[in-house]
Amino acid sequence: MSLTLKSSVCGGAVTSRSQGTTPKQRAPEVQHSSHRVAANLGSSRNGISKQHAFIAKAARQSHTQRACRMVPSAMGMFGSGAPKRKTVILTGTSSGLGLATFRSLMATGEWHVICGVRDVDKMQSIIDEGGYPRDAYTLIPLDLKSLDSVKSFVKKFRGTGKKLDVLCCNAAIYLPNQPGPTFGDYGYEESLTVNHLSHFLLVNLLLSDLKKAPEPRCIIVGSITGNTNTVGGGAVKPFADLGDLSGLANKSVMVDGKEYDGAKAYKDSKLANMMTVLELHRRYHEETGIVFSSLYPGCIAETNLFRQKRQWFRKLFPVFMKYVTGGYVSEEEAGDRLCEVITSPKCNESGVYWSWNGGARTTGFYNPLKGEVQGAGGSGGEIFKNMPSQEVRNERKGKKLWELSAKAVGLESEVKASV
Structure with missing residues (x-):
């Protein structure tokens, strides 16, 4: 269902609201x-x-x-x-990792966050409660199930007149218990549409804006589940596997053309995210200077991403990750980590998959020379450059994924021209 939206300007921030709603009182400027x-x-x-x-x-x-x-x-x-604040676009800021990252960015006092959210009123309530300064955020509606909404978001962002420094694609859905597939507005499976295709479109539409920044960055949040050379990604079925991409080519429910599996659809979409980052790096880094990177912020066991999981799982999984594997990371710490990749000078390197060597051996890569997993996960530790799986690094498949994704979102002739 599409809503007619109207925009209002208040305190230097543009907010777009559903028609017929009453704008909530803004917090005093701080x-x-x-x-x-x-x-x-x-x-x-x-x-x-x-x-x-x-x-x-x-x-x-x-x-x-x-x-x-x-x-x-x-x-x-x-x-x-x-x-003067730098500007970052962050999708999915109203909950989970996105909200934690928003709060971390607010704590720096140095960033203006363009919040791409489905529910503008929900995000405004969060901002009112937090008392954040009016010049530190802009709310623009963004429904990633709709490619048209992505295009509208870009148009409204440009209407603010702000210069873009960083684009961070964070929003994602996970539908493991979905009995059958649901679809985005253009007929592609919902997880693929929200997690990959809409962000693919968003990035390509904003490349020309990003390249104007002094130190531009584009970050797409990855996942251990899409990286099959890790313990978490290569030991828990179903495994991420895009196959020959025939499903994407034929608009099937799964990218590999097989039967629907909600958990695998999520993992496949995160694999596509990480492959897209490397393809962006190969295509545009040298030409534009944009730094393209991905990351795995850790296992955020207590998050709404797992809202489709059974109640027993939502209670026991955090306990298991805290006290058995040591892989648990709080939303707050994960938000600090994503904030680090957005802001830290040490993360100004393109084509990198960032991880943190905390207390668990779950997010590293297998080193055959040492016969053990290198790298780590869990709370604490230092940031390091992790090794993506061979599938993520497959240039031939990365190029094919790019071409099919561009066709799916209608950018076959526009991508190169926009840069």
Whole structure:
């Protein structure tokens, strides 16, 4: 069902709302600044001054207006200043990893977040509760089931007049218990449409905007489940496998042309995400200077991504990941990690699949020379360049996936021209 949308301008931020709804009262404008996220990344490790670490800690203690009002007081202790914010587009900001990343970015005081969300009112309520400054966000409706909504989002973003520094494709759906396939507006399976095709279209439409930035980045969130050379991706069925891509070519329910499997559809879409990042790197990095990367932020066992799982699974899975595998990562820490890839100078390298070597041996890659898994997962640790699977690195298949995806979203002749 499509909604007629109207836009309003308030406090320098453009918000688009469903027609007929009553705009909620905005939070008072709050000056808000810090240097880096301090909560889990660690101020000393990231070279953050003690003053700015204090400010970030104040902002992260709670997501309430009271906590945010601590920030101006802290700034008064060390001198004030309001540097111009960089702009990042972040999809799926109203829940899960996206919301945690939004909060981490807000804590830096250095970013203006363009929130691509289905439910604008829900996101506005979150912002009102958090008391975030009006110049730090813009809400634009984005329904990733609809390619037309993606095009509308791009048009409305350009209407803000903001320059784009980073595009981060985060939003995803996981439908493991779906009895049969559901579809996006253009007739492709829903997981593939939301997780891969719509983000593929979004990236291609915004390449010309991104390349104008001094240090442009494009990040697509990957997953251990789409990386079959890992313990988590190669030991738990069904495995991600795009086959010969005949299903995508023929508009079948699965990319490999086989029968529908909701869990596999998700894994296949994340595999497609990671392959797309490498193909973007091969096609456009040298020409445009855009840094293309993917990441696995860790196993966020307590997230709405698992909302289709049975209740017993949702209760026991976090316990299992915390106390058996050690692979558990909180939403807050995962948000800090994605924020790190968005903002950190050390992540300004293209064609990389980022991971963190925390306390679990679940996200690394098998090293045949040592006969063991290298790399790790779980909470804590340092960021490192992980090794994608052979399937992810298959250039021939990556090129074919690109061509079929471009055809699916109607960009066969537009992709090159846009850059």
